Amino acid sequence: MVRFLPVLIELGLLIFCLIDCIQTDSTLVRNLPKPLWILLIVFLPLIGSIAWLVAGRTWPSQAGNPVPWRSTATAGFPEYERPGADRHDAAAIDEQLRRDTERVDREHEEALRKWEESLKERERKLGEGV
Numbered sequence: 175m176v177r178f179l180p181v182l183i184e185l186g187l188l189i190f191c192l193i194d195c196i197q198t199d200s201t202l203v204r205n206l207p208k209p210l211w212i213l214l215i216v217f218l219p220l221i222g223s224i225a226w227l228v229a230g231r232t233w234p235s236q237a238g239n240p241v242p243w244r245s246t247a248t249a250g251f252p253e254y255e256r257p258g259a260d261r262h263d264a265a266a267i268d269e270q271l272r273r274d275t276e277r278v279d280r281e282h283e284e285a286l287r288k289w290e291e292s293l294k295e296r297e298r299k300l301g302e303g304v
Contacts, residue, residue: 191223
C-alpha cells in the first residue's frame, strides 16, 4: 500500500491543479495562457502541477490581486478608486435623480388630486340619487 502512495499523491495533485486551472478566471492566470497551463498539467502531471501552483496560479495573499473565488465586478477596486470614475458624473447623476424624483412626486400628487375629485363626484351623485 505504501508503494502506491506517491502515485495517489501525484494523481490527487493532478486532479486538484487541473480543476483549479479550469475554474480560474483567464484574467487571473499568470505567465502562460490558460490552455497551455491545462496542456502542461495534463501531459507533464508532476512538473506541470507544481509549475501551476508556483508560477501560474494567483494566490489571495498577493497584493493587488482579487481573491480568485470572490472576484467582483469592480475587479478589486473600491468604487471611489475605480479607473475612469469621474466625480462630476456622480454629481450629474444625483441632480438627474433629484429632478426625476420631483417629477414623479408631482405626477403622483396630480393623480391623487384627480382621484379625490372623482371620488367626491361619485359621492355627490350617490347623495343626489338617494
